[in-house]
Amino acid sequence: MAEVILARRSCKYPDKKFLFEVITKKRTYYMMASSQDEMTTWTDALTTILIPEIHNNCNNSDASSLSSS
Secondary structure, eight states: OOOEEEEEEOOSSTTOTTEEEEEESSOEEEEEOSSHHHHHHHHHHHHHHHOHHHHHHSOHHHHHHHHTO
């Protein structure tokens, strides 16, 4: 998989309530969850797994706030 830079809630399409984006150097992937909890679970998991330097250098609340920005 491409190097992930950020996984967060997306504001690109305001009518899409649980849209989130996974940003890589080459492109941005948009994904839709079915609830706020599901979106938060996905963005937290992606941030923890695919961006380990954020997880390893910050406490969990810092990583969570990055993923839901």
